[in-house]
Amino acid sequence: MSANAIANKALEQGKGILRLAPNWVPRSFCVPGRRIKLHPDDYYALGGERGGIDERWFASTTPADNGPLTSPNEGLSFIVFEDNGKTEKVLLKDAVDELKGQIIGDRLWTEHKRWPMYSKFFDNKGALPHHIHHRDEHAALTGQLGKPEAYYFPPQANNHGGDFPYTFFGLNPGVTKDQVLKALKDAAEGRDNAITNLSAAYRLNVGTGWDVPPGVLHAPGSLCTYEPQKASDVFAMYENITHDQVVPKELLWKDTPKDKEGNVEWLLSVIDWDLNVDPDFAKNRFMAPKPVRPVKEMEAEGYIENWICYKSNAFSAKELTVLPGKTVTIKDSACYGFITMQGHGTIGPWGIETPALIRYGQLSHDEYFVSEQAAKEGVKITNPSKTDSIVMLKHIGPDNPDLVID
Secondary structure (H helix, E strand, O other): OOHHHHHHHHHHHOOOEEEEOOOEEEEOOOOEOOOOOEOHHHOOOOOHHHOEEEEEEEOOOOOOOOHHHOOOOOOOOEEEEEEOOEEEEEEHHHHHHHHOHHHHOHHHHHHHOOOOEEEEEEOEOOOOOOEEOOOHHHHHHHOOOOOOEEEEOOHHHOOOOOOOOEEEEOOOOOOOHHHHHHHHHHHHOOOOOOHHHHOEEEEOOOOOEEEEOOOOOEEOOOOOEEOOEEOOOOOEEOOOEEOOEEOOHHHOOOOOOHHHOOOHHHHHHHOOHHHHOOOOHHHHHEEOOEEOOOHHHHHHHOEEEEEEEOOOOOOEEEEEEEOOOOEEEEOOOOOEEEEEEEOEEEEOOEEEEOOOOEOOOOOOOOEEEEOHHHHHHOEEEEOOOOOOOEEEEEEEOOOOOOOOOO
16 A cells, blocks of 8 residues: 555544554663653663664654664654554655645645654653754754754653753853853863853753753753654754763764864854853743643633643644543644543544553554644544543644744
8 A cells, every 4th residue: 555545544544633653762872761661671672782762752754863873764753554454554754745734734834845843752861961953054054954942841751850850051141152162172172071060950840841942052851851843853962971971072063064073163153142141041941831721711621731832933832631531622723743641531533542661663542643624623532531631742833823922
């Protein structure tokens, strides 16, 4: 069966809601935090040289950039279609390319010609090095897009905080460009550059989040993080020794144009200086959940929905809770992917359930993509439990008509 045929049948079968397969991604420089429900035997399923699996990507049409050992289709989400005991899969990317606005809506297809965001779980035992995602003008020099991202720390995925549940963001007000330039030179020459001495760490609180524009230095802490982001995997590591772990020098120059390699002044130019030294960084970038409607009105209808990522035009995210024993119809103005964090029930014609454990390669019923038409018509969600809520995280594309940025 062709990709087009599978995609059409899957869209028809799900009445506009597509079932997605788990999409696991390793990182060679990471140690898994083991909170993303992958079986304990499978965190190194791709081999020790690939590193541990500490990410699961959602609704992704963006390939992971993990160097020369990257496997085919790594980071790309697959649609699952089952019929008469036979299972077929097709890349979400191919389905969007074929069906265009039938999946993501004419607005997004006309403007972007792709699904322009994805989300992920980032699940690391320790903190990452202080690093940066390039802005569009710098990323374009290597044929890529810049990458804004955002964080939310879901309670269901944070039974422990890992080794360092604090994130360094930006640079301290008063830090000079010469100080940063020296740190970059030290990294380039292999000395411990201690760049986080120039930054401030913020304690991470479960159930809250942060907005991280491109060009902002950040060293993500060890809470398991839900990360909506623009459809890009562009980055460079500006810290070379983190918690006694040496960062490969090539990652300092990752996504640097060939003619700029070795030029630390260029690395400095990638930094959005004003955003990094903002004295009101926490006030401007921290995100506490915000109800989409008055809470009592939503509770009376059987649900509670909060904005959890809401400071970027590039994407947004919501946390939807369907209360025990309730059936609700939820409408959105744009397509979205979602991952189920808690509970079980139905959405449209599908069963949804939150697995306790997933083997590498095993299918599940916890992740779906809702087409724009289905979202606008409203999806019916039923929670049959007498005690347990259904909780899902919804990742939504750019310029969400339902989002008003303050």
